[in-house]
Amino acid sequence: MGINFDLNDLQAFRAVVELGSFRRAAEAVNISQPALSRRIEKLEEALGVRLFERTTRSVTLTTVGRVFAPSAEQLLDDLDVALLGIRDVSSSRLGHVTIACVPSVAYYFLPNVIASYHRRFPRIRVKLLDLSANEVLGAVIGGEADFGVSFMGSQESEVEFKVLLQERFVAACRRDHPLAHKKRVTWSEMYEHEYLSVDKTSGNRLLLDQALAAVAPRAPSVCETRHVTTMLGLIEAGLGVAAVPSMAMPGPDHPVLTSVPLVEPVVRRRIGIVRRRGRPLTPAAQEFHREIMEMKRVSAEPHTRSRRRAAS
Numbered sequence: 558m559g560i561n562f563d564l565n566d567l568q569a570f571r572a573v574v575e576l577g578s579f580r581r582a583a584e585a586v587n588i589s590q591p592a593l594s595r596r597i598e599k600l601e602e603a604l605g606v607r608l609f610e611r612t613t614r615s616v617t618l619t620t621v622g623r624v625f626a627p628s629a630e631q632l633l634d635d636l637d638v639a640l641l642g643i644r645d646v647s648s649s650r651l652g653h654v655t656i657a658c659v660p661s662v663a664y665y666f667l668p669n670v671i672a673s674y675h676r677r678f679p680r681i682r683v684k685l686l687d688l689s690a691n692e693v694l695g696a697v698i699g700g701e702a703d704f705g706v707s708f709m710g711s712q713e714s715e716v717e718f719k720v721l722l723q724e725r726f727v728a729a730c731r732r733d734h735p736l737a738h739k740k741r742v743t744w745s746e747m748y749e750h751e752y753l754s755v756d757k758t759s760g761n762r763l764l765l766d767q768a769l770a771a772v773a774p775r776a777p778s779v780c781e782t783r784h785v786t787t788m789l790g791l792i793e794a795g796l797g798v799a800a801v802p803s804m805a806m807p808g809p810d811h812p813v814l815t816s817v818p819l820v821e822p823v824v825r826r827r828i829g830i831v832r833r834r835g836r837p838l839t840p841a842a843q844e845f846h847r848e849i850m851e852m853k854r855v856s857a858e859p860h861t862r863s864r865r866r867a868a869s
Contacts, residue, residue, distance in 0.1 A: 562603040564636070567629050569596035570608065574626050575653055575682065577616055585680060634839045652841040655684040657693040657702035659760070661785040661805035662828060667706070670852045674845055681841050689783070690760030697831050703842035705831035706849070709760050720829040721849070726765070727816035729789060729806060730798040736817055743821040744772045744800070751797035753788050754778035761785065761826075765800065768824040789814065802826060 572582035573593075583593040601608050608622035618626060634652075658667055663685060671683050686696055693705040698715050706721075728742045736742050736750065752774070755762045779797055782788045785805045792799055793813050806816045830846065832838070838846060 562600045564633075566596045566600040566603075567633055569593050570600055570626075570629055571633060571652075573597065573609065573616060574618065574622075574629075579611075579616060630839075652680075652839065653682040653684065654839070654841040654845045655686065655702045656845065657686040657688050657696040657705040657707075657831075659690050659693060659707050660687045661761075661802050662706050663687045664786050664805065665807065666804055666852075670845075670848050673852060674848045677848075678841070678844065681844075683845070689758065691758075693831060697833050700833070700836075703838060704833075704846065706828065707760075707831050708764070708826040708828055709831075715834060717832045717834055718829045719832070720827050723825050723827050724803045726800045726819050726824045726826070727803050727806065728798050728819050729792050729801045729814060729816050731792065731795060731813055732815050734798060736798060737815050739817050741820045742817045744769060744819055745821070747798055747800065747819065748772075748774040748776075751779045753780045753782065753791055753797050753799040755785065755788065756781040756783055758783060759785075761802070764826055765824065768822065772822075800824075804828070 568586055569582065569588075572585045573579060576582045576585060579590055579593055579597075583590040586593065588596075597609065604625070606621045606625075607619050608625060610617045610619055656667070667685065671685070674681075674683065686693075686702055688696060690707045690709040693702070693707040694709060694713060694716065696702040697705045698713075728736055728747050730736050734750075736747065757763075780791060782791065785801050788799050788801065789805065789807075791797075800819060801816070803816065807814055809815075830849070
């Protein structure tokens with residue numbers, strides 16, 4: 558016996574799953590709420606099961622509904638892939654994408670990517686997980702994120718790491734700090750001033766400890782933080798200077814913060830896309846991946862080149 562439901566019913570089901578509300582789902586697929594309810598009822602009758610538990614205040618998936626949801630999502634994603642080669646479906650696509658990213662990249666680079674992506678796909682929801690480098694790997698390997706943006710992953714057998722760009726570490730300081738007007742600063746010179754550092758849970762700390770084995774600070778840092786973005790706020794408040802990745806710095810027009818290239822040695826890190834091996838991206842995630850590849854040429858590279866010019 559044939560199964561009596563169609564694409565519209567599956568799209569209605571996905572909309573309710575993603576939005577958690579019959580009202581919002583009806584608005585998303587541009588039909589009335591009674592019409593959407595009828596589509597869900599038709600799907601449930603065709604499958605012979607209840608997919609949702611509905612009360613006056615909430616909508617939740619039943620156990621069967623939770624099992625069915627990934628299959629429905631895969632069917633719609635497969636159709637989306639086919640349609641991409643036939644016609645422009647940008648304005649009508651409804652889906653979601655989850656990206657895991659280290660905060661130092663998420664703060665200044667990804668907002669422009671997300672804004673551009675939202676203009677192209679206004680009905681696709683983006684979830685950004687700002688995590689440590691190790692947590693980014695875990696989110697990708699565990700399937701919590703479609704892919705990650707980080708500086709760690711090339712040694713993990715379960716993931717692929719595709720380099721986007723390289724960036725160097727710079728000394729971040731206030732514009733009124735004694736180091737601010739130098740063309741370059743050695744690590745030893747920076748450590749002569751009060752400085753901040755990231756703690757041992759940070760991937761940046763591991764990278765710097767390995768690169769600076771021969772450079773020993775004369776005194777401990779005045780404060781440790783877990784994330785570079787937090788450290789920048791402390792620098793702005795006048796607590797000292799710090800070594801940060803160049804991409805984490807705000808633009809050259811920032812009224813308070815500036816940076817100076819660090820030398821002896823020059824320390825760089827590679828930023829890349831982290832993906833789980835053998836796991837294809839959904840159409841929504843594939844489009845976000847393309848957006849990153851395009852945006853890094855117009856955003857990240859000029860930012861990096863400005864730091865290189867400062868060092869020359």
